[in-house]
Amino acid sequence: MTKILFVCHGNICRSPMAEFVMKDLIKKAGLESECQIASAATSREEIGNDIHPGTKGKLREMGIPFSHRRAVQLTATDGREYDYLIGMDRYNLRNMRSIVREEDWHKISLLLDFCGESRDVADPWYTGDFDATWDDIDRGCRALLQRLFPAHKVV
Numbered sequence: 123m124t125k126i127l128f129v130c131h132g133n134i135c136r137s138p139m140a141e142f143v144m145k146d147l148i149k150k151a152g153l154e155s156e157c158q159i160a161s162a163a164t165s166r167e168e169i170g171n172d173i174h175p176g177t178k179g180k181l182r183e184m185g186i187p188f189s190h191r192r193a194v195q196l197t198a199t200d201g202r203e204y205d206y207l208i209g210m211d212r213y214n215l216r217n218m219r220s221i222v223r224e225e226d227w228h229k230i231s232l233l234l235d236f237c238g239e240s241r242d243v244a245d246p247w248y249t250g251d252f253d254a255t256w257d258d259i260d261r262g263c264r265a266l267l268q269r270l271f272p273a274h275k276v277v
Contacts, residue, residue, distance in 0.1 A: 128141050129161065130163065131164055133194060138193075139255060144266070145187075146187065151271065153274065156271070162200060163196065164218060171192065198222055208233050210242065233259065236265035237262055243262065244257075
């Protein structure tokens with residue numbers, strides 16, 4: 123089983139969007155039994171809060187199912203348990219390295235690295251632009267799925 127954890131600053135905008143997009147792609151590919159997908163924050167600012175309304179709205183608009191959830195913080199244990207720790211921006215990567223053990227740093231990457239783009243996912247917390255965030259996350263998750271399961275056609 124491949125375990126993927128998406129990480130952003132607060133776990134209310136980008137990382138839960140990536141979590142639910144990836145879950146949807148995995149389900150459509152018939153690979154649900156092959157993956158475990160979740161998301162977390164590097165900060166404690168939003169712990170316990172549900173997904174941002176803008177993220178919910180974009181997921182609804184795009185027909186991506188999601189459920190009520192509460193923001194959680196990344197732990198050192200997550201670093202041991204997950205195969206991929208995928209940050210949304212470089213600031214997240216720095217904070218992720220301060221939380222997980224050094225021997226787990228090789229699991230850390232940016233989402234858009236999987237597209238061959240070494241750049242940050244647009245942050246709607248500051249811009250309010252959930253469309254740009256969607257574009258980045260959808261492209262990144264599709265590329266990640268293709269990398270993990272090259273034999274499966276990405277829908």
